[in-house]
Every structure is written in structure tokens, then in C-alpha cells.
Amino acid sequence: MMAMARGKGEGYIAQGLGIADCLAAIYFHELRYDSANPTWSERDRFVLSTGHYSIAMYATLAEAGYIDAAELPTYGLNGSRLPMSTFDDLPGVEVVGGSLGHGLGQAVGMAMGLRLDGSEARVICELSDGELEEGSTWEAAMASATFKCDNLVALIDCNGIQADGPITVKIEPVADKFAAFGWDTAEVNGNDMAELVDALARMRARDEKPKAIVMRTTPGFGVPTIMKRERAHFVRVDNSEWDALVAELERENG
Secondary structure, three states: OHHHHOOOOEEOHHHHHHHHHHHHHHHHHOOOOOOOOOOOOOOOEEEEOOHHHHHHHHHHHHHHOOOOHHHHHHOOOOOOOOOOOOOOOOOOOOOOOOOOOOHHHHHHHHHHHHHHOOOOOOEEEEEEHHHHHOHHHHHHHHHHHHOOOOOEEEEEEEOOEEOOEEOOOOOOOHHHHHHHOOOEEEEEEOOOHHHHHHHHHHOOOOOOOOEEEEEEOOOOOOOHHHHOOOOOOOEEOOHHHHHHHHHHHHHHOO
């Protein structure tokens, strides 16, 4: 992701670093897929509601074999298949991510459709705490519990930020609210791989309840300079900063 953003001068690198552990846990410990056959009917579906997290999604899809890593430097460039928000014409991308507030509703529809088809496939949906400020998200949460979508897992990225600063609407306690809506819930450190993998494994039960994992993540995780920035939604980085930022990432992660 750092290499993809370098030279662009700006991008959603803070969210990408914050969600990287989550995507690694999903794709390399939980999701059933076949990158050689992206439309395999029995694949598990992953819905990235926050389409601007695409920088992390593309890096993950390259590691998973959906796209060639040589394509990653085209991120955000005119004519690229890798825009700053995901489009569903790219192999491995199930939905257009954004406008925000629609991912969970689409995931509920997918989960119900798979069940009607008699499929054992599951739907994993990532959404953000900012989306909990939108009524459509809670309508989807109610529908999922009403229709007993136990083949649906929601991963809620609670990083505390929205476009112009901190979250402005009182949304806590997130886990308790989803439990009150009829979901099985868990709360984890979203930058701790072991916690993520364990929570995902515990959410495999088919008990007629949808599942919610509330993830507490830190924007820019792994790069202290970015972690300290007050405005982390859309980070601007001078060309002269990149060497130091990459060195921080390598030092912090051994």
C-alpha cells in the first residue's frame, strides 16, 4: 500500500493501514474463494462497503492471486482498473463500494439469495463506524436479524473518524446495539491478527443469528507519523516524506 500511494501525493493510506490486518484475516484464514474462477457460485462473498479502503483491497487481491501485483502502481491513475473507490468490474470485487451506508443492505440481500439457492456460502461485510450514522445501516441490521441470516458476518471498523474529523453522532455502545438488534456479537482489537482470526472462527455457527465483529482499529497503524495525524481520512504526503514513512513501517513491523 505504501508503494501504491507513493508519488500520488495523497490517498486513503491511513484507512488502508488500519484495515490491513482484517483483510489478511478474512482472505487467508476464513474466506472460501478461487481466484482462478472469480465467479465460482459456491464462493464466500466479501462486501467492502467502504469503497475508499480500496488501496488495502487491491493489495489483498494481488496477494490472493486475483490481479497481478505489477498492476498495483496504477492505483488512482486515469484509465486504471484500480480507482480510489472500488468498482465491481474488477475480479474479486463484489459491489461498488460507496456511497457509504449501502454495503450492509447489499450483503443482507446476498445472504438471503444464497440461502434461497440452497448454498452454504457465507457473506462477510466490512463497514465503518461512520456508516452507523445512517439509517439504512440499521434497517439492514433489523432485516438481517428478522430473516435469520446466520450466513452473514459484519465486520464493523470503529476507527473513530469520518471525512472531516472525529465521529460526530453518538453511536456507542456499538456491540451492545447490534446484540439488541438480535445479532451474535464480539469486540476485538482490529489490529491484532490473533484476535481477528479467533473471532472469525467463533462466528461460523449457524444459529439463526447474523454475526457482528466490532473492530477497534487505528488509522495509519504501523506508521507512527500517520497515526498521529489529526486529519487521517484523506492523507496528504509530501514526496520528501515517503522514505521516512516506509522506514517507520519496516522498523515497527520488524
